[in-house]
Amino acid sequence: xxxxxxxxxxxxxxxxxRSRSRDLDGLRIAAAIGRGGTPMxxxxxxxxxxxxxxxxxxxxxxxLVASADxxxxxxxxxxxxxxxxxxxxxxxxxxARRQRARHEDR
Numbered sequence: 001x002x003x004x005x006x007x008x009x010x011x012x013x014x015x016x017x018r019s020r021s022r023d024l025d026g027l028r029i030a031a032a033i034g035r036g037g038t039p040m041x042x043x044x045x046x047x048x049x050x051x052x053x054x055x056x057x058x059x060x061x062x063x064l065v066a067s068a069d070x071x072x073x074x075x076x077x078x079x080x081x082x083x084x085x086x087x088x089x090x091x092x093x094x095x096a097r098r099q100r101a102r103h104e105d106r
Contacts, residue, residue, distance in 0.1 A: 028069040031060050032088055034081075037073035044070075045096035046103050053089050056082045 027050045030043065037043075045051075052068065054060035065071060074083060074091055083091070 029067070030070040030072050030092075031065045031068035032092060033065055033071050033073055034059060035073060037071035039075050040072050040092060040095045041075075043072045045072075045092070045099045049096065051089065051092050051096070053085050053092070056084055 027048045029050045029052055030045065031037075032051065032053045051072075052060060052064065059065075072092065074088055076083070
């Protein structure tokens with residue numbers, strides 16, 4: 001509860017995260033895509049990272065996906081086709097935290 005107040009969140013309505021690289025200096029950009037990306041459990045979500053998610057229907061602009069350092073997919077079993085953006089973001093943040101906790105234990 002209240003994690004939105006502790007995590008840096010940026011809304012970039014035009015999808016131009018790469019053009020704002022001065023604001024993202026030192027961050028890898030991971031774009032969430034519906035199909036064909038690295039499964040989130042296999043992606044490296046440790047270290048400084050900007051998770052970029054798009055709307056359920058439209059997703060992210062192709063140019064942003066192409067310019068991202070990684071493309072990540074949340075595995076879904078048919079007939080599930082998509083997730084609400086807030087659910088997808090929550091799952092990705094949870095996975096990033098899980099990986100970071102495991103990495104800290106080493």
